[in-house]
Amino acid sequence: MPLIDGVINRWDEREFALFLTSAILGDGGKYGNYVVLTVGHFQRRRGEELPLTLTHKAAAWLTLLAKYGYPPDRIYLTRQRDEKGVVREWAYFVWRADRLGRPFALSADLLTSLQELRLGDNIYIKVKKMLEVAKEYANALEVERDQLDTRGIWSKTKIRFKMGNKTVAHMSLYWDGESLKAIFLGSRENAERVASIIKALGGKAEIKQRSAGWTVELYTDGITTIRHSGWLNAVRSFIEELHNKRLISDERYEQLIKDIIAGSNTVEFAGVKFSVYYRKREDKSDEIIVVYQPMKDTAKDAAVNSLSARGLREGEHYTVVTKDIGQYEIRINGEYIKALEALRQRDLREGEHFTVKEKSGEYVIRVKRGHRGAVVEALKAAGLREGKDFTEEGSKVYTIRITSKGLQEIYRMALRGDKEAERFIREVEDVLKRWYGQNAVERLRDILRPVRGEDTIDLPVPVSDKNGNVVARIVNLKYEFIRDGNPVDHCQNVGCRLRITAEYETVAEGERDQVVAEWYWKEKRLKTKQGIVTHYYETAVLSVKDDIKVAVLKTLTGREVEKGRVELTARDLEAMRRFKAIKDAIDQWRKGRPMSSQAQDSERK
Incomplete structure (x- = not known):
């Protein structure tokens, strides 16, 4: 029995947090400013008499809660006789909601997964309220940043989340010359704690096992998605210090600051990550652009198949345009430093013969047609194997764009109760509001308005x-x-x-x-x-x-x-x-x- 196991053995903090959170989800909830857990008898088979009573179970719970530092503020005992004359007993454990912020925050990955599943209104409301408690806890964390360190290949600093004098979680923040990275490397328990706090703050994170340990890795979009003022201030001060030392160009600096202020502009539908923009046309009219631009044939085909599977039709709900951009992309698989050194030894200069970009944690060398052969030859001469250490992609870019009719069709799905469509429309509106203001939101509403009138309800x-x-x-x-x-x-x-x-x-x-x-x-x-x-x-x-x-x-x-x-x-x-x-x-x-x-x-x- 998990309860007795937790009393006898030593769980790590997150195991306890998940157990307590799951118990409250099943037999409790948040009511006003309090969280309540209902404790009944040990389960028994029909006709079986157990020597253990409610008192024993309540005592086991109290031992467990005291062991991990969360004794309830109050306990109430209730006794009730049912229609068959059987006496039922319950114990109610009550906490001030803010006292359970930490275990709820450490369980944020569980709670966010349940929220996305929408398992029923009762569970959804419980999860929503518990996530609010978790977010309040996470927002109350203080953030400290170490001094800038420029001694290594990448400039870096360390950011710590603290509650009082205790460090709750930390990540190292890097600048690789093109983009930001935030990386945690350590034990699985600590990686799970970092990921849960990021999720409690509204970010997205997953843990991965590497040869050196367990990691949580965030890139620019993921870093700016975390809307914690202390975190954003720490990231911003890091960027400003790099800019002052001329380690970031003026153009890249301005874009990063804009990203920090406004957050990510990406939304997802049918497994495809779209970027959202709003702009004025030359004729003074305005338009909303929801676009995905892959460079691989396979990525384009996968996106088209996913959108079609969701009922969207090419040419009506989305368009696909192909453009030859006159350059190739060479994707480096883990040997970035070696590849860069190989190009420099052949007198190939960054900015003149090639450029380096970071995409979702991978490094991509962009080469114009005239220099492609020299770059590939240099990589092979350094012992890098094509197809394994690096892969080459063509010089085409595909633009997959959701049309106004496509936005309307997705909105129809949302009105019919499609949760993914609901989230997509909500996130598009959120991006437009953060990046461009209320006029952009009103333009979206104008596009969706004809659909809203299709299903209006008459009385009674x-x-x-x-x-x-x-x-x-x-x-x-x-x-x-x-x-x-x-x-x-x-x-x-x-x-x-x-x-x-x-x-x-x-x-x-x-x-x-x-x-x-x-x-x-x-x-x-x-x-x-x-x-x-x-x-x-x-x-x-x-x-x-x-x-x-x-x-x-x-x-x-x-x-x-x-x-x-x-x-x-x-x-x-x-x-x-x-x-x-x-x-x-x-x-x-x-x-x-x-x-x-x-x-x-x-x-x-």
Whole structure:
């Protein structure tokens, strides 16, 4: 039995964290500011009497929790007699949520995997709340950076995540002359800890076994995906110090700083990683570009097959264009230093005869046609074997671009409940907002708007409880624009609110009642190097006190809600757009979004 094994033997910290997190997922959850674990009797076969009682199991749990430093703040015992007269007993272990931030953060890989699987609303809500606790813990970590070290082949520094005086995790940050790398090398336990903290911060990481140990490796995109202010400040100061020492060009420096500020601009669909851009055409119109540019025939074919398998049609939902760029790519497999030295001995100069790029952890030598033979001959003369130590690719680049109709088709998939499509559309919008601002987001919404109108819902709408029984019908949806507490014909900016009233009729008694959500623009201030930046996001807060109102709100938002205080987000308002009666009002209110302080400054300039 795992519980007894944990009491008797010594687990590492992450094993304990996974056990506790899994137990809470199965028999507990986060409620308000507290986390609760329900402990019952030891399992027994029918008719079997065990000498061990709830007291023994609770004592085993307390021993385990004390052993690893997480005793509960409170314990409650409950006894209840069922309809057959059998007495049932439970113990409730209660913690302040912030006390379990570390074990949840160390289990972030498990939690993020479960979140992507969407195993049901109940588990999804539990996982989401536990990840929020993990992220709060990870965001509270302090970051320290060592001094710049330029003595080796690559300039480097070490970045440490600390809680108080204790180092929780660390990675070495490198500059190889072209790109950033963050690498951890050590034991499997420590590698798993590093990967979990990165995932708790919203990044992506996986551990790999090398001959020297277990590693976690991040490249520029992965480094900038981690949106922890201390981490980003440490990376930025490293880049600035390299730039001051003239080890990074002005152009590359500016691009890296932009990446740090805005984060990655890549999104994934059907296993294909696309880059997202927004630009103005010469005719002053604007366009959204979602593009993947492989140079291998096999990569192009794999992408086309994957998109086709998801129902997208070439020529309509995506296009494929081939371009001859007049150069070859030679991919080096692990012998980068030896290859570079071989080229230098043949008087082949970087920048004149060839350039070196880093792609996803591999080094690529780009050679113009006229120098291809000399480069390949130099590599072979140094003992590098073609096909094993290096591979050569043609001089073509393929551009696979998702069209506006393709974005609309993926959005249709999302509206039908396709989780990958939902994530893709959400991430495209997130990239556009971070990199280009609200105008780019509005352009995406304009592209998707025709699809949104295809599946609007007319009233009345049945309302079902958690058991699937129809308990009410939404018979009317009304809206009002509110300014200073009073209804107005239209309004915009900070003081403008949108009040949505859902009138429903119960099936059993035929009584009428209503649920009211008043949407407003909430201010959020972010501290940046340029000063305080103010942003606004849409939200509504309401109190839901009975089961039917819970069911009505679930019908409106399409997600599980619980009794008590409910905070609605932009995703919930987007779900409400499905209803024809309020769709246009929501669009009109959103057009009056207040400008961020950054956008106001840009407009004044």
